[in-house]
Amino acid sequence: MDSLAAAPGTGPATSPLPVLRPARSPRKLADLPTDRTLVMGILNVTPDSFSDGGQFADTDAAIRAGLKMHYEGADIIDVGGESTRPDAVRVPPEEEQARVLPVVQALVRAGALVSVDTMNASTAQQAIDAGAAIVNDVSGTEIDSDMPALVARTGVSYVLMHSRGSVRSDDPNASYDDVVEEVVAELAKVRDRFYAAGVAPEQIIVDPGLGFSKNAEHDWQLLRGLDRLGSLGHRVLVGASRKRFLGSLLTSFGKAAPPLERDNATAAVSALAARSGAWAVRVHNVPANLDAVKVTAAWKG
Template sequence: MDSLAAAPGTGPNTSPLPVLRKPRPRATFEGLPSDRAVVMGILNVTPDSFSDGGQNATADTAIAAGLRMFYAGADIIDVGGESTRPGSEPVPEDEEQRRVLPVVEALAKAGALVSVDTRRASTARAAIAAGASIVNDVSGLLATDEMARAVAEAGAYYIVMHNRGDSKAMGGLTEYTSVVQDVLAETLSVRDRFRAAGVPDERIILDPGLGFAKTAEQNWELLAGLGAFMGHGHPVLVGASRKRFLGELLTSGGKAAPPQARDAATVAVTMLSVAAGAWGVRVHDVGANLDAVKVAARAAGAAKA
């Protein structure tokens, strides 16, 4: 049987890998689908992420989960080693890299297009060297000049996600005059800093940052106003998967729906985002959301016929 050259996950204390396949040619950003929205799978190599913390906290289990996403059709796999949920504690730089680098390397060798979810330039550089092509940075307005230089020097793609503060401060930074226009302006201001550092427009992706320095109502306003983010020369990524504002909407018996019960609502947001012109969605459940973007693309094609 064909197998990956360095396939972990077969020891007595590890989760079994999915059926292994021959490594594919390395996927590229330029090779992403152009006839439908892109699906980015979330892979948290952490013990404390809000939705799946601990499920993939070792390299072996994370690689196995990433391969399952890849084989299920994920266009991009976003690997993160530090929880970004509100109130989370920062992870030391060396620990973050210990978590993510083996996973990035293994998935890239398997042929996946890999993104690294990090706010640190040193981790971004190391992950790019290990095979990542995209940096997904939740720093928002706190993004560093060092990160801009690292992305420019590597020729990587960069996701400018809107955020106003770190995980402990963001909850108190939700005052906006007009949430759609203010978030857009602040996002473009960060975009301009990366432009100035030498990152070309075609390598910059915008993300309105649902759940980051926003109330539940503001998240809904942003979704309704997604059209404002289109037409600025950049793809737009939407990350609503399993987030708290969906759980609050689905409250039953006085309790918000738990993260794993928010997948159907996430698919609904995917459909709304694609209808508004989103380039991609960042999700936990790859299969259901891939089906959704395919349906949206087919329906849009029929409407134009």
Template structure:
């Protein structure tokens, strides 16, 4: 959505939030519709599991984001708080100090920007800075103000499945049927957004690979992408460099480190694209972009 005002009848009658989006900034309407999209991960943090500290300063993060944009990333997902199991929460103010200069610079450069946050206050300021998508990994466990914000602004929103504190090691990761339980829980959360006035077109679903999931749970969910697509929403898959891939690629009983999981990530990208997902979220944009384009040509 270029205008982030709420659609008629979808929320309180408030003025649209001010945007700083440039005339050449990308809009959702500009995104390709003939292939799966590729979202690049940009962590402006000192402690993310794969690239923590690499882009912790605004200047280096902006340069990395611009490179992703030039490499063809459809969306750049900017995050200012790590969710690795041993990480410590930062304040919303610190999160905003980390990410807002990066968001503003990338939007002005013409990128379509997503913000990875669990805080409604950060989400609102990011939208004001030009972000078009909010990616919330909390499963709505952190900030109950998020549905009203999304309804009021009209922003797109990734609703990810999780249970309990996202930093805990597999909290509550016991399911009667992981696929059925995830679908049921996502549907209940989605209905909270509907109740607040959000529209179906704003909601994107993410099964939350690696969040409150044991290793095989992730594979069960990947094998059931068709059921997730059947809910009628766009589906985002974020498998990049995650622990269950490290376990799969283990040698001599030792999990493969994150940077050695990219080939497996690209394989999942290709299979997810073949299964019709809307977008994949990855650390290494180029190979996954090649994979989705190749898959689209095969299917065409």
């Protein structure tokens, strides 16, 4: 990977990133800061992401983008090879693996702490073999039946996100009497399947699944109720970056703000999530959100 020196969007190596010569030992979770909320950078290696429009679908471009986030200070880089935008078409695990594994390997070699964003246990296994330390699974109540045993066997951290099946534009599952209490209860029920497989409580990270089987008001209620989510006893990950509920909030002249115009609002959510004790925020724009969580940590003292 020594030739991958250009920063994303700069063309041939006109603005080089540091060259990967000897491999660096990858960071471990124990190496991460404990005095502030962590920043997980989003790296979509897909042609149909809702936010970046497939900008990093090419392997070399994805590696350059991941290295850029790493050098910008991302604590974790979350690599995904399957879009979860509304009505996205599922891809075969083999195709997903072809997209993400070279990227995971290169970033681990550069010393990054890598998470793999996948719903497939087979992809998770190969990514772990390539050095990934976290599995970020958005499948919610429809988890791969092999996933709990894999997490137990490998000892990796596992992000258990709330969802009620596949994401759809008009989601019939987005109906709640009390969204916070129901999300907490449904997360606990799925979590118990991991406990039954031998997964330790400290391996679990919970994510309220903003935008997954939820409308904008549900998302806001869940953000207001992060302390209740934390009562499950696990680290909490908040993934609000550029999501629809922020676009709706920023509507102007009857038109929702497009994804790339939601970064300021995302940073505000990150600061407030950090104030509420979130373990990490999952974001597209690393520098702005790293600033936000650092300011919050200083404010809290």
